[in-house]
Amino acid sequence: MNDELEFTGERFIPGVKGEIWVEHWHRYHFASRWVAGKRVLDMACGEGYGSALLARGAEHVTGADISEQAIAHARAAYAKVSNLEFANASCAKLPWPDASFDVAVTFETIEHIDTQEAFMDELARVLKPDGVLVMSCPNKSEYSDRRNFKNEFHVKELYRAELAKLVGDRFPEVSWYGQRPSFFSVIAPENGTAHSGELFEVSEAHPQEASPALGAPLYFVVIASRRRVSIALPPAVSVFSDLDDWVHKDYEKVMKWLEQSAAHGQALTVQLAQRDADAAQLRAAVESLRAERAWAQATSDTALAQRDARIAEAQAALAARDAEVRRRGGLRWWLKLPFVRFGLMKDDADGGPRT
Template identity: 50%
Template sequence: MTSQTDVQTNELEFTGERFMPEVAGQIAFEHLHRYHFASRFCQGKRVLDVACGEGYGSRILSNAAASVVGVDISAEAVAHARGKYARGSLEFVEASAASLPLPDDSFDVVVSFETIEHHDQHEEMLSEIRRVLRPGGLLVLSSPNKQYYSIEPGYSNPYHVKELFREELLAMAGRYFSAVQIYSQRVVHGSLLIAEGKAAFDSILGTGPDSSESERGLSRPLYDLILASDGELPEAKSSFYEMKVHGLDAATFYGVHLPERVSSGDHQVAVLQAKIDGQSHDELLRQLSRQHEALRGVGEQVRHLEGLLATSQQTLLTQFAGEGALRDELARLVAQHNEDREQVQRLQLAVTEQRLIGEQREHEVQLLKESRSWRYTGWLRRLTGSARRHL
């Protein structure tokens, strides 16, 4: 048995599939709800957590259980769990769910959440669970409901090997246990676990402004969770799990606060985009550079014209002194010279204005990227792929 001080905690990377307790959103509701639901059956019991992953769930179960063993096929995950969670009544073992290195009849409760779909050794896994579970012991197992998780949304999880329809899950459990109870789970602004049969309730799904559809139990459940035993099943009511998200109630955060922040951020981006007129920062700099070069060329032309004017003035003064034609020519050249100088001044002013506008836009973009709204929505974009599959 390994204590927390024996092994240094190894940090695990969030891949999008293995849940990490610091990750928020829908995946947190789903995973945390299952473990808190299962812990009610673990009071004072010997518990096995098959495919414990990071170890957070085994830790939750250990708060109620007499002892917990977490098993995972990943050596990296087991090392992390040992370093972060292991204590006297909680230990972690590296092993396959289809080949458990544990004695017969050694556990009162076996928990396994979102495991069976990651391999195709379903019968081997259930056989091993039945072997280590004492007579009359309890299995709490969950699996994605293939109909609503994959088929209807047209989604394919690259980490899943063999998903099950509800009927397949029930038939398989029935081959190893004499009593099976099915629960349905789907995240709303929390997580619902609804017992079917007498404990079920009616779901009402709005299909339009004045129409709806009713269904017994939870409509379109993404996951199926079972209690199975060859003894009497414990009485369990339906369950709802919720928690604070960034200090707010989940419904307030996801239904009000987050959409407002996203809308505000989108508006700020749209305003800046309109100012930039679809041009990138680099393109603006290139335009300013081209205008600067053009201005430099005009300046050289003006200096050349001024030289010609001075020469012309001297020539005319020498050749046509005292003549009216001289005054007219001089007046024309002076007017042309003044017009050229005014053109140069206008170009200089335009270049200066463009440079100031570019600097202001750079400043506005930087303020947006440093804003709270930009930080709030960063993680949402990373989880968009995961969230869309459940819509």
């Protein structure tokens, strides 16, 4: 079996760069706050990179996914991580006994399935009574509605109220966070307070007007449990940035490309203007040549007519001469000649005597 995973857009793999890289890695780093010394389930683990990250602090991590190819890849890629295992599992029916895990992590999963209620029931079942659920999903109003965007892999996206009911029906204690990527990714408490930091944004047009930066998050992140003490970590802003600064470098590349494209566009505009001018000159030259040809044609027609007239005249003269030669070449003409000379007869065309 080929254990290499190809990026199709359905599952993130670490080799993919861009906004999706920031979003996915940040969620797992954020979830690490709740897994220290715990037994953890990472449901819909995909390639396994997040499970391996959680295993750095957890007692044990089980990564699970419905894709056999993904699990085969994960087992091969992270075989050396001793406190990490992978298993095939369906969200609708998890193959573990009740109360098997301290923490269940599932990121960007629930929108991909049509068994959402069953999945939440299963997560609640395999978590211990004081267990913690860490999950995320797109904010449908921002992710799809506002951007008029449709993700072909999403079966049912959720509005906040829908997610709140799914989680709240099983876990009465819920802390809400919102995530939105920029040059970095931010996860912040939905109702941030002074001790959790300050996060705001302004527009270029109205820099004096500040508004909460996560007033409309692109993704919801919820930390839920049956017991408040289990999620009692103080709310805090989590900012994730790439050490290599490739997001900003990619931005600079794009801006440079746009500048080059604009310059190229201007050069093309100049070239098109010159081409239009050249074309106008060529059209004028063509019209001039057409006029010259018409004049030459008219002149040629006149000359040809005059030539034809001269030819016709010459042909008539030649015919008359030939006729005269023939007439004078006969015996009758010579017999008449003495009488004509003495005026006794007149010369005529048919050679007959004229008195």
